[in-house]
Each structure stands twice: as structure tokens, then as C-alpha cells.
Amino acid sequence: MADEPGRGTDGSLEIGIERAHPARMYDYYLGGRTNFDPDREAAEAALAAFPTLRITAEENRGFLLRAVEHLARSGIRRFVDVGSGIPVAGRNTHDVAQAVRARARVLYVDNDPIVLAHAQALLTSGPRGRTAYLNADPRRPETIVEHPEFVRWVDSDEPVAMLLVAVLHFVADHQDPLDLLRRLTRRLPSGSRLVIAHVTGDYDPEGWAGLVRAYADAGITVRPRSRAEVAELLDGWDVEAPGVVPVSRWHPTAEPSAEPALVSCYGAVARKP
Ligand SMILES: C[S@@+](CC[C@H](N)C(=O)[O-])C[C@H]1O[C@@H](n2cnc3c(N)ncnc32)[C@H](O)[C@@H]1O
Numbered sequence: 354m355a356d357e358p359g360r361g362t363d364g365s366l367e368i369g370i371e372r373a374h375p376a377r378m379y380d381y382y383l384g385g386r387t388n389f390d391p392d393r394e395a396a397e398a399a400l401a402a403f404p405t406l407r408i409t410a411e412e413n414r415g416f417l418l419r420a421v422e423h424l425a426r427s428g429i430r431r432f433v434d435v436g437s438g439i440p441v442a443g444r445n446t447h448d449v450a451q452a453v454r455a456r457a458r459v460l461y462v463d464n465d466p467i468v469l470a471h472a473q474a475l476l477t478s479g480p481r482g483r484t485a486y487l488n489a490d491p492r493r494p495e496t497i498v499e500h501p502e503f504v505r506w507v508d509s510d511e512p513v514a515m516l517l518v519a520v521l522h523f524v525a526d527h528q529d530p531l532d533l534l535r536r537l538t539r540r541l542p543s544g545s546r547l548v549i550a551h552v553t554g555d556y557d558p559e560g561w562a563g564l565v566r567a568y569a570d571a572g573i574t575v576r577p578r579s580r581a582e583v584a585e586l587l588d589g590w591d592v593e594a595p596g597v598v599p600v601s602r603w604h605p606t607a608e609p610s611a612e613p614a615l616v617s618c619y620g621a622v623a624r625k626p
Contacts, residue, residue, distance in 0.1 A: 358464035358490050367466060373571040375523060376465040380439045382410035387439045387467060395571035402563025405615040412611050413550050414441065416600035416620045417518045418449045420548045423604065423622070424514045425453035429546060431506060431513045435491050435537065436520030437461040440474035446516065447475070447484045455481040460506045462497055464490035491520060492528055494536035504540075512544035512625075519618070521586065522552045525574050531586055538625065545625040547590055550600055551583045556614035583619045590623035597621040 361367050373395035377388040381396045384407075388396070400406050421432065434446045450457035461475045461484065472486040487503065489496040497503055507513050515538060524530040538547060554561030554577040561577045568575040578586075584597045595603065599613035600620035 358466070358488060369466065373573065374465055374467065375573055376438050376463065376468055379410055379519070382407045383414065383441060385439060385441065387471065391571070395567065395573070398567035398570065399564050402567050403557065403560040403617070405617075406564070408611055408615045409552065409618050412601045412616045413519050413618050413620075414444060416550055416603050416618075417446070417516065417548070418444060419604055419606065420518075420620070420622050421446050421449045421514070421516070422453055424546055424548070425450045425457055429512060429514045430454055430457050431511060432457065432459045432516065433462065433503070433506060433513060434459060434516045434518075435462045435497070436517060436523075437463050437468065437475065438519075439468055440471055442474075445475055447478055447482065451479045451482045455479055458483040458485075458506070460485050460487060460502060462487045462489055462491070464488065491517070491533065491537065492524065494533055498537060498540055507540055507542070510542045512546065513541050514546040514548060515541060516548045518548060518550040518620075519552070521549060522576055522578065523574060525576050531588070534586060541625055543625055546593075547587065547623045547625070548621075549583070549586065549623075550618055550620040551586070552577045552618045553579060553583070554617070555579055556617050561617065577617075580619055583621070587621060587623045589626070591626055592621055592623045 370389045373391045377392035378396040381388040381393055432446055432450055447459040469488045475486055476484050478484040485502055487500055521530050565575050580597055597619050599616050600618045601611035601616045603620045
């Protein structure tokens with residue numbers, strides 16, 4: 354337990370409220386209350402650089418839920434939600450998956466101690482399904498894929514949906530996001546799906562350069578990627594229609610959907626051959 358993220362050597366939880374954390378900044382954009390002064394200050398600096406960031410967060414979450422609903426309707430029963438974030442009342446992966454498929458099972462994974470502290474809200478499975486929580490860091494894929502809980506989760510030929518939604522842009526180039534993805538998904542059976550969302554500077558390079566600086570000032574690396582770079586992350590996967598598109602344009606339920614430039618985040622669902 355002592356080597357789990359966010360735990361001290363005595364196993365106690367270290368929330369670290371003295372500096373900004375990505376999960377709590379995202380919670381702030383979404384109008385949540387699980388954030389502290391350093392999170393709000395860093396988030397306001399990011400909003401000053403890219404003023405529609407709240408739209409980005411809202412559209413990103415909407416994409417995540419639409420993708421989960423789509424996959425549950427396509428027959429997927431097992432989900433692994435990596436970088437799941439602070440729970441959002443009634444808008445979590447299991448809420449949507451189990452509304453479609455009562456037996457859906459969701460394994461949540463995050464490395465932020467505040468998410469762990471709130472994990473109880475993610476463990477409110479319907480009686481026929483199941484949810485579980487794993488405190489692990491996606492930058493160390495083996496701590497996830499070799500964990501007994503994960504092994505149990507994918508230990509069959511049944512396809513799994515792995516979500517990495519608004520997570521990979523926190524992985525710098527030198528940390529090799531493509532390699533991380535390969536190691537995370539290696540054990541998934543054929544027919545499994547990968548859901549990713551990733552911020553981009555394609556529409557407003559200056560705004561996003563400012564945002565990157567605001568996060569860097571708070572000690573957080575953000576690496577926006579172009580559409581081609583996001584597509585490269587899905588190398589070897591069959592990307593489902595409509596492809597790598599702005600999240601607001603991924604099977605939108607409302608028309609007109611938010612303008613891509615306001616959102617600046619790509620999303621895609623891909624199938625393992
Ligand atoms: C922006 S939130 C996204 C939450 C959720 N997936 C969604 O899209 O609604 C990013 C999440 O990734 C987690 N995370 C995992 N690894 C991270 C890393 N290396 N850097 C930053 N955040 C990371 C954070 O703790 C946070 O909960």
C-alpha cells in the first residue's frame with residue numbers, strides 16, 4: 354500500500370492541497386466543489402488563456418458518456434475507466450453503462466488521492482453489475498495491467514472498453530504515450546474498444562500555448578496534440594465512424610453542436626482488430 358500513488362509511507366492518504374491537481378481543476382471547470390485555492394488559481398489562469406475551457410470540459414464529459422452508452426448498446430459489458438476523475442453526480446461511467454446494461458462492470462483507475470478519497474461515489478453499482486476502484490498511475494502501465502483486480506476484469510475472451518478520456522495530454526512526448534497505450538491495452542482481447550479524448554491547439558495555437566504555460570506554472574505538464582498526432586496514438590486500431598473528430602461532433606445529440614474551435618478537444622472510439 355505504501356507505494357500506491359498519494360499514500361505516505363505509513364499508508365495514510367496525502368491529498369496535497371497546497372498545489373494544483375488536474376482532477377480538481379477539471380472539477381472546478383465542471384462547477385464541482387472538490388477543489389481548493391491553488392486549483393482555482395491555476396484554473397483561472399488557464400481560463401484567462403483559453404476562455405472557453407469550461408465548454409471543453411463539459412463537451413469532453415458529454416463525449417465520454419455518449420461513448421459509454423454507444424459501447425454498452427453495442428454489447429460491451431466490461432469497462433476500465435483510466436483517469437476517471439472526481440465523481441460527477443449521476444454522470445459517471447457506471448451510471449450510463451448500467452442504465453443500458455444492468456450487468457455492466459466498471460473498473461475505475463486514477464492516481465489522484467482526492468479521487469481515491471471520493472471513490473465511494475463510484476462504487477454505487479446497481480445490484481446486478483459491479484464497480485471497483487484501483488489507485489494506480491497510467492504512466493506506470495504494469496501497475497494497472499498486472500494488478501489482480503485488472504487481471505480478473507479482463508481474464509476472458511470478452512471484449513473490454515478501455516477509456517483514457519482527457520488523460521493522454523498529461524503525458525509528455527518523452528514519456529511516450531503510444532508505448533503507454535500499447536502496454537495498457539496489450540492484454541485486451543480482440544474486439545475490445547479504446548476511447549480517447551485529447552486536447553488540441555489546432556484551432557487556437559496561441560490560446561493553448563498560454564494554457565500550457567498556465568499549467569506549467571502550476572507544475573503540471575500539458576501536451577496538446579494535433580489531429581494527426583492523436584490519430585497516430587490509435588495506430589493499429591480500427592477507428593469507428595466518424596473518426597477522430599472534435600468531441601462535440603462525435604455523434605452529437607444536440608444540434609447545432611458546439612463549434613470545434615470553442616472545444617479544442619478530439620475524441621475517438623477504436624476497435625482492436
Ligand atoms: C481532466 S481529468 C478527466 C476525468 C475524466 N476521464 C473525464 O474525462 O471526465 C484527468 C484525470 O486523469 C488523472 N490522471 C491520471 N494520470 C495523470 C497524469 N499523469 N497527469 C495528470 N492527470 C492524470 C487525473 O487524476 C484526473 O482524474
